[in-house]
Amino acid sequence: MNKKKLAQFRSQLESIRSKLLGGVEKSNQNVKESEIGQMADISDDAACAYNRQLEGELGEQGWQKLKQVDTAIEKISEEEYGICAQCGNTIPEARLKVVPYTEFCTQCLSEMEKNLKAISINDENPLEEN
Ligand SMILES: [Zn+2]
Known part of the structure; x- marks a missing residue:
């Protein structure tokens, strides 16, 4: 698949992702943007807690979808999409x-x-x- 098409799929995936997460953030406005920006630095425990919270708010279906979207974006980066x-x-x-x-x-x-x-x-x- 050529790079132009990959880029199209990537932006499509990212808009699905932000839609999924956008719904959560609306109901979770006490989380400051700066805290989300620091996600990479926080401990595994905190990341797990965050994931559990996210899982609860997205529901089983939304959570599965988010994981699939994340995997697909990763695959684009690894050229395995x-x-x-x-x-x-x-x-x-x-x-x-x-x-x-x-x-x-x-x-x-x-x-x-x-x-x-x-x-x-x-x-x-x-x-x-x-
Ligand atoms: Zn197959």
């Missing part, structure tokens, strides 16, 4: 345009959905020895 994390094939650009933070190609995703269904069926029928 658009490669399926499961099979290593190139993810079609058409798919990336719809879901720029996707980690998997459509084929792997449908495989995973099948597996998820299989797991949930098993959950409904627990082993008798349990």
